Amino acid sequence: MKHLGKLLLASLCLLGVTSLQAQDKNNPWAVGIGINAVDAYPVGEDAPRGGMFSEFFNVKDHYNILPSVSKLTIGRYIGSGFSAEVAGSLNRIDKFGDQSVDDLTYYAVDGAVQYSFREMINETGWFDPYLGVGAGYNWLDDEGFGTANGSLGFNFWFTDNVAFNIQSTYKKAFDDMEGPDHFQHSMGIKIAFGGTDTDGDGVYDDKDECPNEPGLAEFNGCPDSDGDGIPDKDDKCPNEAGSAEFMGCPDTDGDGIADPEDDCPNEAGVASLNGCPDADGDGVKDADDNCPNEAGPAENNGCPWQDRDNDGVLDKDDQCPDVAGTTANNGCPEVTVEIINELNEYSKTILFDLGKSSIRKESFEALESIADIMEEYPNTVFHIEGHTDSQGSNKLNLRLSKERAASVRDYLVNQANIDSSRITSEGYGEERPIATNKTAAGRQQNRRVEVSLEKNRD
Incomplete structure (x- = not known):
């Protein structure tokens, strides 16, 4: 030794x-x-x-x-x-x-x-x-x-x-x-x-997401000044206790709108009015409503004018005054996904002559049903789409799909009297399959006419 x-x-x-x-x-x-x-x-x-x-x-x-x-x-x-x-x-x-x-x-x-x-x-x-x-x-x-x-x-x-x-x-x-x-x-x-802890919070700098601010180990060394369980770096209101739902901000009136975004933080209101109340539900916050307990339009300071279909669009501005619609569609009803689906249930049954664009007579009833639905939405423009399977050349399929879509449009305009400005058509050939083209069943699904929503007219 x-x-x-x-x-x-x-x-x-x-x-x-x-x-x-x-x-x-x-x-x-x-x-x-x-x-x-x-x-x-x-x-x-x-x-x-x-x-x-x-x-x-x-x-x-x-x-x-x-x-x-x-x-x-x-x-x-x-x-x-x-x-x-x-x-x-x-x-x-x-x-x-x-x-x-x-x-x-x-x-x-x-x-x-x-x-x-x-x-x-x-x-x-x-x-x-x-x-x-x-x-x-x-x-x-x-x-x-x-x-x-x-x-x-x-x-x-x-x-x-x-x-x-x-x-x-x-x-x-x-x-x-x-x-x-x-x-x-x-x-x-x-x-x-020997690790360094610059801010002295007990979390070494190499694991401290806030190495220059004393914080808590549970937040990897970052502080939570208001003690709401949300670290300051993620807290939009670091000095006011709030909830994770509102990124750390409070909702004093409990209306589901965080106080910083709430124009009326001490009165429960609605999101569409930035948290302010609307007792009569007319879209005018009570503070600006001359008739807070009686529904009316904003242009009349919340007091009522005639609105026969009760859709919130005054008759003077309502392009469909007797049919409930939406403000965005000038008082006319808007087409829903369900309506489009209903139209396409009919469009699936439209048949054409083999290799042609001519419509077979047994399809006329389905076309009339489509026209009836379209008449219920006078402010809507519909689009007719033609599709094919992948058999044959692209060029031929594209031409045939365009012609078939045009045939459906022509029938609805000329036979069912739908305003021509409310219907457009286009063919897409084999470009948009909805099923495989490797089976007969799949190709049958791909040979189809569909109706979609184009746009609303002003």
């Missing part, structure tokens, strides 16, 4: 060198303490040693173990999965392969660069395998020799800072005459420390 001072001095020198390297504020240090075992048997050499990795786990016959703390390490994370580590270890050697030897004092100082696969597997996971390469200097009593080292190890992280570590290192002597090749195994505890 007289050379223990040499070991400690060498360790301090190596640690001093590493401390000179640039240290990123978010890269923690780690220290380890444990035991080690030296095994000179499975290195692929002649007796008294064995083949490479032979009897690798034969602890009883080949391992040299000092039954006390016998290894210390200190390391520093470099970045991108890499870290540097320096280790000092002690042991007593009484087994050299299959041969017993006098107790020899073994001690070593090793340096390595390690690469962790933890980030590849799970950045926050507990399983942390790594590989390391480096070099070391080893002593057997007074004889020293250098080695090139390769390591495989595993850290099992109990917490963010504490891990159980196991490692196996193959040490290849630079000069076989000076020292033997051997394996050194170790296990112990590793403790990470």
